[in-house]
Structures are given as structure tokens and as C-alpha cells.
Amino acid sequence: GIQVEQSPPDLILQEGANSTLRCNFSDSVNNLQWFHQNPWGQLINLFYIPSGTKQNGRLSATTVATERYSLLYISSSQTTDSGVYFCAVEVAGGGADGLTFGKGTHLIIQP
Amino acid sequence: EPEVTQTPSHQVTQMGQEVILRCVPISNHLYFYWYRQILGQKVEFLVSFYNNEISEKSEIFDDQFSVERPDGSNFTLKIRSTKLEDSAMYFCASRGGTDEAFFGQGTRLTVV
Numbered sequence: 001g002i003q004v005e006q007s008p009p010d011l012i013l014q015e016g017a018n019s020t021l022r023c024n025f026s027d028s029v030n031n032l033q034w035f036h037q038n039p040w041g042q043l044i045n046l047f048y049i050p051s052g053t054k055q056n057g058r059l060s061a062t063t064v065a066t067e068r069y070s071l072l073y074i075s076s077s078q079t080t081d082s083g084v085y086f087c088a089v090e091v092a093g094g095g096a097d098g099l100t101f102g103k104g105t106h107l108i109i110q111p
Numbered sequence: 112e113p114e115v116t117q118t119p120s121h122q123v124t125q126m127g128q129e130v131i132l133r134c135v136p137i138s139n140h141l142y143f144y145w146y147r148q149i150l151g152q153k154v155e156f157l158v159s160f161y162n163n164e165i166s167e168k169s170e171i172f173d174d175q176f177s178v179e180r181p182d183g184s185n186f187t188l189k190i191r192s193t194k195l196e197d198s199a200m201y202f203c204a205s206r207g208g209t210d211e212a213f214f215g216q217g218t219r220l221t222v223v
Contacts, residue, residue, distance in 0.1 A: 030209060031209065031210070031211075033211060033212065035214075040216075041148075041200050041217050041219065042214075043202060043214040045213060048210065086154065088154070097159060097167050098144055098156035098157075098158075098159050098167060099154075099156060099212060101154040101155070102153065103152075104153060
């Protein structure tokens with residue numbers, strides 16, 4: 001099946017810093033989503049971005065589908081940004097099949 | 112804003128017992144899913160459901176598991192004869208089509 005690799009696995013930053021999280025995938029996809037898992041375990045939708053660039057406040061994401069990677073940018077980090085960030089993809093041509101998740105990036109923002 | 116709702120939020124059960132996890136997907140969505148996340152690990156796909164039948168299932172989804180859409184709003188996951196290793200967070204998700212999936216808040220299952 002498709003492989004999803006996220007980097008870095010862990011990231012510790014000071015409040016106010018910027019960060020870039022990366023997601024590499026091994027096959028063509030027709031769905032790519034970024035999620036933030038908060039301390040209560042909830043998966044919060046950040047972006048649906050199978051290709052192109054999107055921005056939402058301090059967060060933005062870019063997917064280069066032809067090169068099989070996606071980047072999540074977090075600017076001016078806040079302590080509430082802490083948590084695990086997951087990238088999840090769906091293989092192209094599979095209809096509405098399930099998502100394959102990466103192992104996540106565990107982000108800690110220190111005050 | 113429409114959301115996927117899961118009940119209960121936390122369930123504790125004795126090993127060997129059966130549990131039913133419940134989900135109410137977003138009302139106009141057509142595709143429904145269950146995922147599992149063992150503590151500290153990644154989220155894993157279990158099963159997808161479309162047009163009142165399973166469309167895809169993972170190796171994890173063996174005969175111990177079953178899904179059902181008993182009426183027009185609920186979507187359930189039944190786990191028979193629970194084992195300690197079934198302890199995990201279980202997520203329900205739904206999609207309108209081949210687009211963005213929305214996840215419920217999860218049910219934390221603890222098997223003792």
C-alpha cells in the first residue's frame with residue numbers, strides 16, 4: 001500500500017517561532033488532508049489539499065502532487081498549536097476509500 | 112456547522128464482552144468510515160461503508176468486527192469478544208463524495 005512519511009517526528013519551539021512540517025507519499029493521491037490532534041484526542045481538520053496552496057490565518061499548506069509531498073507551515077506559533085499533526089492521503093483511482101495516515105509530527109510550543 | 116457525533120466518549124468494558132460504538136455522520140454524506148488509534152500510535156483505517164455495504168476493509172477488520180447502518184442516521188461499529196489489545200480510540204468519519212473527510216471526536220475504548 002501507499003507509504004506516508006512525516007518529518008520531523010518531534011519538534012520543540014518557542015512561542016512566536018515559525019515551523020515547516022513535511023509529508024512525503026509514495027504514490028499518486030486524489031485526497032490529502034492535514035489534521036491537528038489536540039490534547040483531548042480530537043482530530044481537527046486543517047486543510048483538504050490534494051494539490052496547490054491554501055492559507056488559513058497563521059497556517060498554510062502546499063501540496064506538490066507531481067513530486068509527492070506536502071508542506072504545512074505554521075507561523076508565529078502559539079502554545080495552543082501544540083499537539084500532533086497528521087498528514088493523511090488516499091490513493092488515486094480508489095474511489096472514496098479510506099485515508100492512510102502518517103505517524104505524525106509531535107509539536108511542542110513552549111511559552 | 113454540521114459535525115460527526117460519536118457516543119459514548121469513553122467506554123470501559125470487560126475482556127470478552129461485546130461493545131457497540133455509535134456514530135451519527137453528517138446528514139447528507141454518503142461514505143462512512145471507522146478508524147482506530149492505539150495510544151501513541153498513528154490512526155489506522157478499519158472499514159469504509161457505502162450504499163449500505165462495506166466497500167473496503169483493512170486486515171485489522173476481521174470477523175470480530177462488524178458495521179451497520181440500522182437507520183437513516185446512525186452508523187455503528189460492533190466489536191465482539193473484546194480483547195485487551197482492542198483498547199484504543201475509535202474514530203468515525205464521513206464524506207459527501209471523493210472529497211474532504213470529517214471525523215468525530217472519538218470513542219476511547221478501554222478493555223480491562
